[in-house]
Amino acid sequence: MTAVTAGHRPGGHARPAGAAGQQASAGPARPRRDRPALATPARLRVLLAGLVLLSLAWGGFGGWVASVHSSAADQLVAADERLSLDAQMMYQAIADADATMTAALLTSSQPSLKPLQRYQRDMVTAATALSRLRAGDGGHGADASLTALSGGLPEYAGDIAQARTEYAMGYPLTGGSFVQVASEEAHTVLLPAASAVFTRENDARQAASSQATGLPLMIAALAVAIVTGYVLLRAQQWLTRRTNRVLSPGLVLASLLLVISVIWLAAGFLAARSDLDGGIAHGSGPEQNLALASIGVQQIRGDAVLNVISRSGSASFADDFQATSKQVGPGPGSWLSAAAGAQRSGGSGAAAVAAAEREAAAWYTANQGVYSLGSKAAYAAEQQLVVGTSAAGTAAGYNALEADLSRAIAADQAAFESAASAGAHVLDPLAGVVIAASILMAAGCAWAVTRRLAEYR
DSSP states (O other), X not given: OOOOOTTOOTTSOOOOTTHHHHHHHHOSOOOOTTSOSSOHHHHHHHHHHHHHHHHHHHHHHHHHHHHHHHHHHHHXXXXXXHHHHHHHHHHHHHHHHHHHHHHHHHHOSSOOHHHHHHHHHHHHHXXXXXXXXXXXXXXXXXXXXXXXXXXXXXXXXXXXXXXXXXXXXXXXXXXXXXXXXXXXXXXXXXXXXXXXXXXXXXXXXXXXXXXXXXXXXXXXXXXXXXXXXXXHHHHHHHHHHHHOOSOOHHXXXXXXXXXXXXXXXXXXXXXXXXXHHHHIIIIIHHHXXXXXXXXXXXXXXXXXXXXXXXXXXXXXXXXHHHHHHHHHSSSTTOHHHHHHHTSOTTOHHHHHHHHHHHHHHHHHHHHHHHHHHHHTTOHHHHHHHHHOOSTTSHHHHHHHHHHHHHHHHHHHHHHHHHHHHHHHHHHTTHHHHHHHHHHHHHHHHHHHHHHHHHTTO
């Protein structure tokens, strides 16, 4: 009997020793490592969800950005600019009412009809502007400045009425009279409160302007659009490799819609921004400087009239006149010069500002004469120069200067409304365009991917 040697089989070939052991030790077969974690249909479903959500996300974010800018522009045109103008009108009306009535009482115990009518118009204007400011106060109904004005205007009117009654009865208009009490009420309570409201409304207007023309949100929207476009490109490339089709009509349509919506959004925003910036630069900007100049002019006029009544001998009114006249201008860094530099050449506002600059210089000379007479105790001549109706008096110069400032403010206001309204109208449809395009993008992506999914059924 022939022994069978290990590693040999009868009639067979020799097998290397240890092969059986290696096979036995190999254990069960392992899964192939190059097998994909998800099958192609599953990947297509993930791609479908991702593209649809990304398209809608672009529309949501881009539409929100467009809506923010559009709302800010509409708020600027419809509310903030008008409330700022109301605050300015209220201040001017209070200051003019005080100067007009005090000067009229200094002239005669029985003022003529013209100054009385002017005083009544001023008080109605102030009350109307205050009512609109309270209505548009945005929830600040307890604002201290508006509360002070609401209570102070009737009190001031009552003091003026009492002053007229006393003066008609023969009581002199001296320090401590109701005229002085009313005028001091206007200067220490009403006008500071009106100035605070004017400052607040100007701040709100500037905030709305910055929001309407700001770049950060628009840059963020463009970044989202770039990400969306990159994902659409990569999705197209992936489908091309998987399906051997060069183009997917649905994804091409989505890409075209993305490009169109981005161009529409960017072009509309830039056009609106140009309109708004132009309206601010040549409208509300110089208008604000002119409003401040008008307030300064009224402060100078009111101080001169109050100085005639008080006869305190204090130099504070003269010092305030020097400081305020430099702020008003004309001169480097003054409000009038800044407004003149921002006017469009040949416009009605430019002509009115130029006239105001000429009149201001002459009016300052007349006011210097007033304080010079006061320092010499020439009170009768001082009073005549302040409240008299001659062309050389300060009243005539004040009326002419205020008329030109009002014309310039009205021209700048019209320029701003025209430009800002045009910009707001450009912004209005942008949100709807972006959202509609994103919905169509999502439909195009869904169409493209579901067609590929159908091939696996």
